[in-house]
Amino acid sequence: MKILIGQPKLEKTILQLINEIQAYPEVDIMIYPEGYLNENVAEACEWARKCGTMIISGYKKPKDRAIMINHMGQVVLDKAKYEPAVYIEQEGLRMGHLLCDELVLQGLGERDNDKVDFVAHPIGVGMFSENQFDVWIQAAKELAMAHHTIIIGTSHADGSFGGGDVSIPIAYAINADGESIFIRKNDTRSVILDLEDLSYTVMGEQKQMKESVL
Structure with a gap:
């Protein structure tokens, strides 16, 4: 199972x-930032169906919402920000979704006994x-x-919160033991992560197994 972690511009x-999604047909799942899809959800569903690729992202309607679109182009999760965590079974995996500051404000709620793959x-x-x-x-x-569980995060390549002067693009993957698989700061190249062995490929580089912890 391969996951593409993208950091697009707004x-x-x-x-x-x-x-x-067209350039990397080997990818099973794409994770894009909060607020990326916006009014283009229907088009994203069509591309997910065409390419057989799951899309995980967020959009505004008018407030921020979490979304998961399966490989058949069906919306399988559409949740308002700060609503309780929901786990989705798709692609043979059990997945969770945190939208931006849900990470630090509410986490994943009560721990349950079922395995969460990522x-x-x-x-x-x-x-x-x-x-x-x-x-x-x-x-x-x-x-x-x-x-x-594995946690995979990604932001846009640009933009700043509240019109501030600083914006540090971030993308990361943390394994189930809390160790970094990769942590990217101010490097907005897409990464493909293989869930089977946790190896990853940065666009333009060779496959890597692990990088030094920052």
């Missing part, structure tokens, strides 16, 4: 998603400080350990 269309964490804009970057990565590691 755009009114979903052209960057369309380009990647949790997607679409983030809106980049981090507004180095301290926030460190705090969110640490929160992801603690949540991964608490639920013994």
